Amino acid sequence: MGLNRWGFLAFLVGIFGLGVLLIPVADALPFLTRANLVVFALHAIAAMGLTLVMGFAGQVSLGHAAFYGVGAYATALLTAKLEWHPLLAMATGAVMAAILAALLGRVVFRLRGHFLAMATLAFGLVFYVVMRGWDSLTGGNQGTGGIPAFALGGLRLDSDTSMYLFLWGVLMVGIVAARNLIKSRPGRALVAVGASEVAAASVGIDVARAKMSVFALGAIYASVAGSLYAHYVTYVSPDSFGLLPSLRFLVISTVGGIDSVWGAPLGSAVVVLLTEGTREVVPKFVSGATGSYEIVAYGLALVLVLLFLPRGLAGGLALVVQRANEWLRGRERPTPAAVLEEVELR
Amino acid sequence: MSEFLQFVASGIGQGAIYGLVGVGFVIIYNVTGIINFAQGHYLMLSALTAVSLREAGLPAVPALLVAIVAGALAGVVTDRLVINPARRHSPLMLIILTVGVAIALEGLALLIWGVNPRRYGPFTAGPPLEVAGAAISRQTLWVLGVTLAMALALWWFFQRTLVGKAMQACAMNRDAARLQAINPAQMSLYAFTMAAAVAGVAGVVLVPITSAYYDMGVPFGLKGFTAAVIGGLVSPFGALAGGLSLGVAEAVGVGYVSSAMAEGVAFTVLALMLVLRPEGLLARVRMRWA
Amino acid sequence: MSLLEVEGVTVAFGGLRALDGVSMKVEAGKVTALIGPNGAGKTTLLNVVSGILRPVRGQVRFRGRDITGWPQHKVASLGIARTFQDLQLFGNMTVREHLLVGRYRLTHTSLVEALLRLPRHFREERESRKAVDALLARLGLSDVADWPVNALPYGKQRLVGVARALALEPALLLLDEPTAGLSGTEAEEVGQLLGLLAREGLGVLLVEHHVGLVMSYCDWVVVLDHGLVIAQGVPEKVQSDPHVIEAYLGEEAA
Numbered sequence: 030m031g032l033n034r035w036g037f038l039a040f041l042v043g044i045f046g047l048g049v050l051l052i053p054v055a056d057a058l059p060f061l062t063r064a065n066l067v068v069f070a071l072h073a074i075a076a077m078g079l080t081l082v083m084g085f086a087g088q089v090s091l092g093h094a095a096f097y098g099v100g101a102y103a104t105a106l107l108t109a110k111l112e113w114h115p116l117l118a119m120a121t122g123a124v125m126a127a128i129l130a131a132l133l134g135r136v137v138f139r140l141r142g143h144f145l146a147m148a149t150l151a152f153g154l155v156f157y158v159v160m161r162g163w164d165s166l167t168g169g170n171q172g173t174g175g176i177p178a179f180a181l182g183g184l185r186l187d188s189d190t191s192m193y194l195f196l197w198g199v200l201m202v203g204i205v206a207a208r209n210l211i212k213s214r215p216g217r218a219l220v221a222v223g224a225s226e227v228a229a230a231s232v233g234i235d236v237a238r239a240k241m242s243v244f245a246l247g248a249i250y251a252s253v254a255g256s257l258y259a260h261y262v263t264y265v266s267p268d269s270f271g272l273l274p275s276l277r278f279l280v281i282s283t284v285g286g287i288d289s290v291w292g293a294p295l296g297s298a299v300v301v302l303l304t305e306g307t308r309e310v311v312p313k314f315v316s317g318a319t320g321s322y323e324i325v326a327y328g329l330a331l332v333l334v335l336l337f338l339p340r341g342l343a344g345g346l347a348l349v350v351q352r353a354n355e356w357l358r359g360r361e362r363p364t365p366a367a368v369l370e371e372v373e374l375r
Numbered sequence: 376m377s378e379f380l381q382f383v384a385s386g387i388g389q390g391a392i393y394g395l396v397g398v399g400f401v402i403i404y405n406v407t408g409i410i411n412f413a414q415g416h417y418l419m420l421s422a423l424t425a426v427s428l429r430e431a432g433l434p435a436v437p438a439l440l441v442a443i444v445a446g447a448l449a450g451v452v453t454d455r456l457v458i459n460p461a462r463r464h465s466p467l468m469l470i471i472l473t474v475g476v477a478i479a480l481e482g483l484a485l486l487i488w489g490v491n492p493r494r495y496g497p498f499t500a501g502p503p504l505e506v507a508g509a510a511i512s513r514q515t516l517w518v519l520g521v522t523l524a525m526a527l528a529l530w531w532f533f534q535r536t537l538v539g540k541a542m543q544a545c546a547m548n549r550d551a552a553r554l555q556a557i558n559p560a561q562m563s564l565y566a567f568t569m570a571a572a573v574a575g576v577a578g579v580v581l582v583p584i585t586s587a588y589y590d591m592g593v594p595f596g597l598k599g600f601t602a603a604v605i606g607g608l609v610s611p612f613g614a615l616a617g618g619l620s621l622g623v624a625e626a627v628g629v630g631y632v633s634s635a636m637a638e639g640v641a642f643t644v645l646a647l648m649l650v651l652r653p654e655g656l657l658a659r660v661r662m663r664w665a
Numbered sequence: 666m667s668l669l670e671v672e673g674v675t676v677a678f679g680g681l682r683a684l685d686g687v688s689m690k691v692e693a694g695k696v697t698a699l700i701g702p703n704g705a706g707k708t709t710l711l712n713v714v715s716g717i718l719r720p721v722r723g724q725v726r727f728r729g730r731d732i733t734g735w736p737q738h739k740v741a742s743l744g745i746a747r748t749f750q751d752l753q754l755f756g757n758m759t760v761r762e763h764l765l766v767g768r769y770r771l772t773h774t775s776l777v778e779a780l781l782r783l784p785r786h787f788r789e790e791r792e793s794r795k796a797v798d799a800l801l802a803r804l805g806l807s808d809v810a811d812w813p814v815n816a817l818p819y820g821k822q823r824l825v826g827v828a829r830a831l832a833l834e835p836a837l838l839l840l841d842e843p844t845a846g847l848s849g850t851e852a853e854e855v856g857q858l859l860g861l862l863a864r865e866g867l868g869v870l871l872v873e874h875h876v877g878l879v880m881s882y883c884d885w886v887v888v889l890d891h892g893l894v895i896a897q898g899v900p901e902k903v904q905s906d907p908h909v910i911e912a913y914l915g916e917e918a919a
Contacts, residue, residue, distance in 0.1 A: 089470055136650050146470050147410065147600050148649050151642045154597070158639060206780045213779030213786055214765075214772050214793075217758075221766045224755035230737035231715060231747050232833055233770035242776055272593060276478055283471055311486070320490045320589070321482075328479025332457055335472050339464060 037208065041201060044294075048197045052190055060305035063189035067261060070196035071254050073297035076281035077203050077290075078250025081210075084287035085219040086240045089146045092153025093278045096248035098160060098270030099126040100255025102167060105265045109175040116181065119256040126252035127245040134241035153275045160267040172266025179260035192261050199257070200294060203250060207290045210246075219243050251278075273321055280327045284334045286341020295342050303330060380509040382626040388515035388584050390622015391522040392418075395577035396599025397606065397614030398529065399570030404608055406545050406566035407559075409469050413453060413477035414574060415596025416484075421446035421575035422587035423484055426493045435498070443575040449480065450571025454564045462560070477592060484589040492586035514583040521580050522615065525573060529611050538565060574599075601645040666729045668693040668868040669714065669745075669837055674723030676709055676892075683709045685892040686723070691837065696859050696869040698879045698900075701889035702912055707872040708750060710889070711839050714870075715747045716740035727837065742770045746835035748826040750842050750872075757813040760806055760825050764797040767832025797832065804828050804858070820851050827855070831862075838862070840871035844878060856882040880904065888912070 055061045079093045103122030107113040113121075137148045160167045167173060178187040179195070186192045210216035221229040222239045230236050259265050277300060285296025307323040315322075338345040396414055403411045425442035429435065453476050461472055498517045503510040533539040545562040578587070585591075599614075602621050606613020621644060628640040669691040676684040684706045691697045699707045712718040714725055716737035725733045727743055741747075746767075755763060772789045779786050801807045804824060809817060814825050827843055840859075844852035856878045859869055863884070873879050879886060879900060886903040888896040890912040896903050903909055 083467070087467060089467055091474070144410075144604075144649055146412070146474075147597065147645070150593075150597060151645050155639070155642050155646075158642075209780055209782055210776070214769065214774040214789065215776045215779050217762055217766045218769055220758060220762075221755050224758065225753040227717065227737070228749065228753035228755065228829075229766075231741055231749075231753075232767050232829065233738050233741035234766075235736075235738045246776065276474065279471065279474065280478075315486050317489070318486060320485045322485045323482070324478045325482030325486060328475045328477070328482055331475030332472060332479065335464070335468055335475065336457070336460055339468060 041204065045197065045201055049194070052193065060302050060309065063193060065301050065305060066193045067189055067196060069297050069301045070193060070200050071258050071261070072277065072281055072300065073294040074196065074200050074203055074257075075251040075254035076278045076285070076297055077200075077207060077293035078247035078254075079278050079282045080285070080287050080290075080293045081207060081243055081250070082247040083282055084289075084292075085216075085223055086243045087223040088240065088244075089149070089279070090244075090247075090275075091146055091150035091272075091279065092156065092275050093149075093247070093251055094270045094272075094274035095153045095156035096126045096130060096251035097255035097258070097274065097278075098156060098265075098267075099129060099248075100252030101259040101265045101270065102160065102173075102255075103252070104256040104259040105173050105176050106166070108177055108260075109173065115177070115179050115256075115260060119253060122256050123249045123252045126248040126255075130245040130248035131241050134244040135237075150272075150275075153272060157267055157271040160270065167267070170267065172264060174264035176259050176263045176265070178263070179257060186260065192257075196257060199253070204290050204294075211290070215239075215242070273324065276324070277327065280331050284330055284341055286338075286343030286345075288340060289343035289347070292341050292343040295346075299330065299342065300327070303327065377508040378630070379627070380507055382630045383623050384506065384509040384511040384515070386623035386626030387619055388512070388518045388622070389625065390602075390619040391518050391615070392577045392581050392584075392595070392618070393598045393602040393621050394615035394618020395522060395525060396574050396595055397602030397618050398525075398611040399574045400600050400603040401606070401608055401611050401614045402542075402570045402573075403566050404603075406542050407458070407563045408466070409458065409473065410600070411453070411567070411570065412470065412473040412596065413449075413480060413592070414570065414599055415594070416477045416480040416592035417446040417449050417571040417574035418578035418581070418595050418599075419484060419587065419589065419592040420449050420480060421578035422582050422591070423488050423493065423589070425579045425582060426495055426587050427488070429495045430493075439579040442579050443572060446575025446578060447568050447572035450567040450569075451564065453571070454567035458563060458567065459560055477596070481590055481592055484592075488589055490589065492588040494582050494586040497583040498580075512584070514580075518580050518584065521576060525576060526612065526615060529573075533611075542566065597645070598641045601641050601648065604645065604648045667691065668728060669870065670724075670726040670729075671710070671714065672724045672726070674710070674713055674720045674725065676706075676713060676718055676720050682892050684713070684720070687889070687892070687894055688723075689887045689894060689897065691868045691870045692885070693836065693868045694863055694866050695884040696863045696871065696882055697885045697887065698883040699870060699872045699887050699889060700874070700879060701895075704891075705889040705912075706892040707889055708841055709892075711747060711841055711870070711872060714740075715745060715839060741833065744770075744833065744836040745839065746830035746833040746837070747839035748830050748841055748843060750845065752822055752826050754814045754822060754825060754829075757815055759811050759813055760817070760828070761797060761801065761810045763814060763825055763829045764800060764832040765793055767829040768793050768796065768834075770833055800828060800832060804831075820847050823847060824855075827858075835867065837868045837870070840869065840873075842872050842874065844873065844875045852878055 051066060052063065055063050055066055075093070075097050078096070079090060082088055082090055100119065100122040103125060104115065104118045107118035107121060108115055133152055137145050161170055163169070178185055180186070186195050211220070218229065218234045219239055221232070221234060222236050226236050229239070258269070281296035281300050282293060283296070284299055285292035285294070303326040304323045307326045311318050311322055334341060396418055399414045399417070400410065403409055421442045424445045425439055428438035428441055453473070457472050457476055458469070461469060464472070497512070497514040499513050501513055503512045504516070533543055541557045542562050542565060544557055545559055598621060599618070602618035603614040605617030605620065621641060624644060625640045667690040671690070672688050674684055674687045675682065687706070687710060699710065701707055709718065713720050716735050716739070719734045723733070724731055727745060732740055732743065755766065758766070772793060774786045774789050798807070801810050804827070806821070806824065806828060809821060814822055817825065823843065823846065827840065830838055844855050847855065852875055859871070860882050863869055883900055886897060886900050887894060888903060888909050895908045895912060896906045
C-alpha cells in the first residue's frame with residue numbers, strides 16, 4: 030500500500046489497537062478464543078518470514094516449519110534442560126536457523142524454481158524424521174517438555190492474554206522491520222533480484238547472496254515464533270513441525286498476499302477462522318470425522334484465492350481501498366498516459 | 376549375495392510403483408512445464424477408491440478399473456478447474472496451485488476414508504516364488520507385469536499415435552507446436568489425464584503390498600519425483616529405471632541399517648541428485664520417449 | 666593503457682563461434698560504437714565484458730586488470746555499468762527506486778543496519794537521494810520520478826535503463842542499442858548526452874544501428890561480422906571501407 034512513513038505508523042497503531050480490542054470480545058465471537066488469538070499471532074510471525082522469501086526472492090519453500098521447529102527445540106532444550114535465559118535461547122535458535130537456511134540456500138538456490146519446491150519439501154521432511162528419530166536429544170515422538178513460561182525482567186507470559194499481547198507487539202515489530210527492509214538498500218536489492226536477476230547483477234548485486242540472506246531472514250522470523258510457541262505450550266513434539274505446518278505457512282502467506290507486509294497477519298487470521306470453522310461445521314455433516322481435515326479448507330482457499338486474487342487478500346483489499354478512494358473523491362482514475370501528457374505539456 | 380538378492384526382490388515392487396508415479400511427473404513436466412505436486416495424490420485416490428469398491432463387494436476387475444478412472448478424473452479436474460484458468464500465472468503460482476489441489480484432495484480423502492490404513496489381499500493367492508534363492512511375492516510379479524505393460528503401452532502411444540506425437544512436439548517447443556495447430560491447452564488436459572491414470576494404475580496394484588492411507592500422497596509423490604529426477608525428468612523410461620533403483624536402494628537401506636532409514640534413503644538420493652546432478656543420470660538422453 | 670582492452674576473445678555456442686578472436690579497445694573519454702549486421706556477435710561481446718558469458722579463449726582487461734570470467738556483480742562493482750536490449754527493468758519499481766538500486770555499489774548499508782535503522786542507513790539514504798535527484802534532473806526524468814516504470818512509455822523506459830546504469834557512477838558504460846524504438850529527436854538527445862558524458866571522462870561502448878548517430882557522436886567504430894572484427898577506425902574511414910559495405914549489403918540481400 031502506498032502509505033508514507035506517518036500514514037504507515039498511524040495505520041500500524043490502529044491495527045495494534047484493533048488487535049488489543051479483540052481480547053475482551055474474543056471468547057464471545059464465533060470460532061474465536063483467546064487461545065486462538067495466540068495461535069493467530071504465532072503463525073503470522075512465522076509466515077511473515079515465508080512471505081519475505083516468496084515475495085522478495087520469488088522462491089517457494091515447502092519446509093518453512095522446520096525453521097519454526099529449530100527455534101522451538103532450541104528453546105525447549107536450552108531453557109528446560111540447561112536453564113538458559115529465554116532470550117539467550119531464542120537468539121541461539123535464531124542464529125542456528127539462519128545458518129541452516131543459509132547452508133540450504135547455498136545448495137538449493139542453484140536449482141530452478143520447480144526443483145526448489147521439492148528440495149525444500151524434502152528438507153522439511155528430513156528435519157521431521159530427524160527430530161522423531163533422535164530420541165536421546167528430542168525425546169522422539171513423545172517430544173520434550175518442562176519448558177518454563179517466557180520471562181523477561183518482571184514480565185512473565187503465563188496467560189493467553191499476556192502471551193497474545195506480547196506476540197501482537199512482536200508481530201508489529203516484525204512488520205516494521207519488514208517495511209524498513211523494503212525501504213532500504215538491501216531490501217531494494219532483493220526486490221530487484223526478484224524482478225530481474227541479470228539486471229540486479231549488472232548493478233553489482235550478488236544475486237546468490239541476496240537470496241541466501243532473505244532465506245536466512247525468513248528462517249529467523251520462523252525461529253523466533255517457534256521459540257515463543259515452545260514457551261507457550263511448554264512442550265514440543267515433532268508433529269508441530271512436519272509437513273502440515275509447513276503447508277499451513279504456505280497457505281497463510283499466499284492467501285494473505287506475498288507482496289505486502291500485511292499479508293501474513295491477514296492470511297493467519299483467515300486460516301485460524303477456516304480451521305476453527307471447519308472443526309465446528311464438518312462434524313455436523315460427517316459423523317466420526319477425525320484428523321486434520323481442515324486441510325480441505327486450506328486447499329480450497331489456496332486454489333480459489335490464487336485463481337481470483339493472485340496478489341492475495343492484501344492485494345485485493347488494497348485495490349478495494351484504492352477504488353473506494355477514487356470513488357469518494359469523485360474523479361476518474363488518471364491513466365498513466367494522461368498524466369504523462371500532462372507532464373510533458375507543462 | 377543371496378541376502379542382497381532378497382532385498383532386490385522386495386524392493387523392485389515398491390520401486391516399480393515409484394517409477395509409475397515418476398512417469399506422471401515426466402509427462403506433465405514435459406508437456407506443460409509444471410511439476411505437479413498432486414501426482415502422488417492421484418495414486419492415493421485410486422488406491423482408497425479400489426479398497427472401498429472391493430469392500431462394497433464389487434468384483435476385482437471392475438472395482439480396479441473404476442478406481443483407475445476415478446484417479447484419472449482427478450487429473451482432468453486438476454487441469455480444467457485449476458491449471459487451465461491459471462495458464463497466465465507465474466510458475467511460482469502454478470506450483471502453489473498444484474500444492475493447493477494436493478492438500479484439498481488429501482483433506483477430502485480424510486473426510487471420506489478417515490485415518491485408518493486399509494488394504495485388500497493379493498490378486499492371486501499363494502506362497503512367494505523362489506527366484507535364484509530369493510523369495511518374491513506373487514503381488515510383486517503382478518506389479519512388475521503391469522509396469523511392463525504400461526511401459527509398452529506408453530511406448531506405443533508416444534511412438535505410434537498422432538496424439539502422442541503431438542504431445543512430444545509440445546514437449547520440445549510449445550510455441551512451435553502451436554504453429555502446427557496443436558492446441559497446448561488440449562495437450563495439457565491429455566497430459567494430466569494420462570499422468571493421473573498411470574498413478575491410478577500404480578495405486579490399485581500397490582494396495583496388496585502396502586496399505587492405502589489418506590496421507591500417502593506426499594511420500595509417494597516425493598519418491599516418484601525422485602525417480603523422475605534420477606531419470607533426468609525427460610524420459611518415462613528413465614523414470615521407471617529410476618524408480619526401480621530407488622526401490623532397491625530403500626530395501627537395502629532397511630535391510631542393512633534400520634526400517635527408520637527407509638524414508639531417509641529416498642530423501643538422501645533426492646538431495647544428492649539435486650545437488651550433484653540436477654540434470655539427471657541420463658543427461659545425454661534428451662526428450663526421449665522410447 | 667586503455668580503459669578496456671579485449672584481446673583475442675572467442676566464444677562458442679555448441680559448434681558455432683559467436684566471437685572469434687575479437688580484439689578491441691575502449692578509451693576513457695571516448696564514445697566507441699560497435700556495429701555490424703544482425704548476429705554479428707555485438708551483444709555477445711557486451712555479455713563477455715560484463716561477465717554474463719565466459720569466453721573459451723582470450724582476455725578482458727579493465728584498467729590493465731584481468732577481469733576475464735569474473736562474475737557479473739564483481740565486474741559491476743568495479744564501475745562497469747550496462748543496459749540491456751530488452752531493458753530488464755524492475756517491473757513495478759519506481760524510476761527513483763531504479764536509480765537508488767543503481768547506487769548499490771556505492772553504498773554499504775547491511776541488512777542488519779537497515780532493519781535496525783542504524784545511522785549509516787540514514788546517512789547513505791540522504792546522500793543517495795540527493796545524487797539520484799540530481800541525475801533525474803539531468804536526464805529530464807524528475808517529473809516521472811515516482812512513477813512505476815511499467816506505466817511509462819517505451820522511450821522513457823529506455824532512458825530509465827540508461828539512468829540506472831549511470832547511477833553506478835561508472836567509469837565504463839556499455840549500452841546495448843540505446844536508441845532502438847526511439848523517435849528521431851529522442852535518439853538525437855541520447856547522442857548529445859553520450860557526447861557530454863564522454864567529455865566528463867566516461868568511456869562508452871555502444872551497440873548501435875542508428876548510422877546517423879554513430880557518424881555524429883562516436884569517436885571510434887568497431888565493425889563485427891560473423892564474430893570477427895572486419896574493420897575499425899574513425900567513423901568517416903569505416904563508412905567507406907569496402908569490407909563494411911559488403912557485410913551490410915550481404916545482409917540486405919539476405
